Amino acid sequence: MTVSHSPHSAQSNNHRTAEEIGRTPAGPRELPPLGQQRAADEPEHVDTVLASGLRVLAVRKPGAPMVELRMTIPFGSAVADGMHTATAEVLADTITTGTRRRDRVAIDTDLALIGGDLGTAVDPEHLSVSASSLASGLPTLLDVLADLLTEATYADHEVQREAARLVERLAVARTQPRVIAREALQKHRYGDHPYTREVPLPEDVERVTPEAVRALHPAAVLPRGSVLVLVGDIDPQSALAEVEKALGDWRSDVAATELPPLPALEGGDVLLVPRAGAVQSQIRLSAQGLPRTHERYPALQLANLTFGGYFSSRLVENIREDKGYTYGAHSGFEFTDGAATVQVDADTASDVTAAALLETRYELGRLGLVPPTEAEVESVRQYATGALLIGSASQAGLANQLIGLASVGLGLDWLRGQPGRLAAVTTEQVAEAALEFFAPTRFTGVIVGDADLLGPQLEALGGVRIADRQL
Numbered sequence: 001m002t003v004s005h006s007p008h009s010a011q012s013n014n015h016r017t018a019e020e021i022g023r024t025p026a027g028p029r030e031l032p033p034l035g036q037q038r039a040a041d042e043p044e045h046v047d048t049v050l051a052s053g054l055r056v057l058a059v060r061k062p063g064a065p066m067v068e069l070r071m072t073i074p075f076g077s078a079v080a081d082g083m084h085t086a087t088a089e090v091l092a093d094t095i096t097t098g099t100r101r102r103d104r105v106a107i108d109t110d111l112a113l114i115g116g117d118l119g120t121a122v123d124p125e126h127l128s129v130s131a132s133s134l135a136s137g138l139p140t141l142l143d144v145l146a147d148l149l150t151e152a153t154y155a156d157h158e159v160q161r162e163a164a165r166l167v168e169r170l171a172v173a174r175t176q177p178r179v180i181a182r183e184a185l186q187k188h189r190y191g192d193h194p195y196t197r198e199v200p201l202p203e204d205v206e207r208v209t210p211e212a213v214r215a216l217h218p219a220a221v222l223p224r225g226s227v228l229v230l231v232g233d234i235d236p237q238s239a240l241a242e243v244e245k246a247l248g249d250w251r252s253d254v255a256a257t258e259l260p261p262l263p264a265l266e267g268g269d270v271l272l273v274p275r276a277g278a279v280q281s282q283i284r285l286s287a288q289g290l291p292r293t294h295e296r297y298p299a300l301q302l303a304n305l306t307f308g309g310y311f312s313s314r315l316v317e318n319i320r321e322d323k324g325y326t327y328g329a330h331s332g333f334e335f336t337d338g339a340a341t342v343q344v345d346a347d348t349a350s351d352v353t354a355a356a357l358l359e360t361r362y363e364l365g366r367l368g369l370v371p372p373t374e375a376e377v378e379s380v381r382q383y384a385t386g387a388l389l390i391g392s393a394s395q396a397g398l399a400n401q402l403i404g405l406a407s408v409g410l411g412l413d414w415l416r417g418q419p420g421r422l423a424a425v426t427t428e429q430v431a432e433a434a435l436e437f438f439a440p441t442r443f444t445g446v447i448v449g450d451a452d453l454l455g456p457q458l459e460a461l462g463g464v465r466i467a468d469r470q471l
Helices: 009-011 083-095 106-115 135-151 157-171 177-189 201-204 211-221 236-246 297-308 314-322 350-369 374-391 394-404 412-424 427-437 451-461
Strands: 045-049 055-060 066-074 117-120 126-133 229-233 270-274 279-290 330-334 339-349 444-449 463-465
Touching: 045 236, 055 236, 055 394, 055 444, 066 135, 066 236, 066 394, 083 117, 083 126, 083 157, 083 201, 083 211, 106 117, 106 135, 106 451, 117 135, 126 135, 135 427, 157 201, 157 211, 177 270, 177 279, 177 350, 177 444, 229 236, 229 394, 236 270, 236 339, 270 451, 297 314, 297 330, 297 350, 297 374, 297 412, 297 427, 314 330, 339 350, 350 427, 350 444, 350 451, 374 427, 444 451, 451 463
Parallel strands: 055 229, 270 444, 270 463
Antiparallel strands: 045 055, 066 126, 066 229, 117 126, 279 339, 279 444, 330 339
């Protein structure tokens, strides 16, 4: 039997590389020039602070008959108290289990009737609420929210059940390398600051009582200093009226508790945290950055993208694509109230950890000494602008962006103005930010791994010291 082959099947065995695709007989293919960034239409919105001290930001974004709700309540502690962290975690897990007017089933039923859902989470800075529903169901959604904020009961059996589940989850979470590395980095950076208490200890959770949870709610779930964001197919003024109607009884003369300011992060040695027998290592580096309100933040954002902020960055090309030390490396920002840090993350096999750290330091230094080219800056500028616009294209994406901005005092104006600020950044400004903020001496951090294997290599490399305790 004769089998014929089409030209397409013959070509399928001769795949061209990305470099070959990007070239013509006359040389590299030229990218089309960036078009003029057009200003987006001003969306209909309301941004105001109610008499209770609650900031409300409501934005009309049609396209789907839905509304997205995001709320953040400052939920810090003035001291590094493990019991506050544990109690706050139990509160977040049980606030939706019942109120004076609704039990757990009634809450779920009322949300289901409006196509809605609602969830809560807590971290060292905030208690967060995330919810959505049909736009027509907004009054019901707000009524359920108000019920949780003002009438949550925290029944004994619900607290005990959720605390037991939390202990089980924590037992698993605390064995995960990423959780171990994050906790080690936090303690190395900030010592006993309350910000480091991200994951409670199981033994602290076991000591949480229903009385403690019920006492924490009126002391900490407060409107003054909190933010509510609504995005969807809504009339902002009508939505604001619904918020005032639903949350009118949620009042207090006391403001929600903010975390104490974080100390400035200084560069220094990397701490090797021993984890006996680990076959992989977690590299976590960090340096002081700039908040989004700073005039130089757009230049720093583009410098970060060039270094390690997206897949075609220098760090990824080096330690992933060229040398194969890691499946993924990344750099980005971590924002806290009024401050920011630059983070560099990579997970590597133990036998190449020292080499990966060496190459990461090399790329940090090279970013300043061999600054981003015009082509690199244009590429990351296009990526940053596109990512910002894509992130705000959906109702949920816009709500997520706005709650992050609103929690540090920003709003829709900052979001709309950022593409223009990115477009105005020069290559020279990016180079200045790269040299200043990505200098290797500005960074500190941790490596979690097998100290018996890594210790001699990393000590020979320099700038690494071994922690006393074993994980």
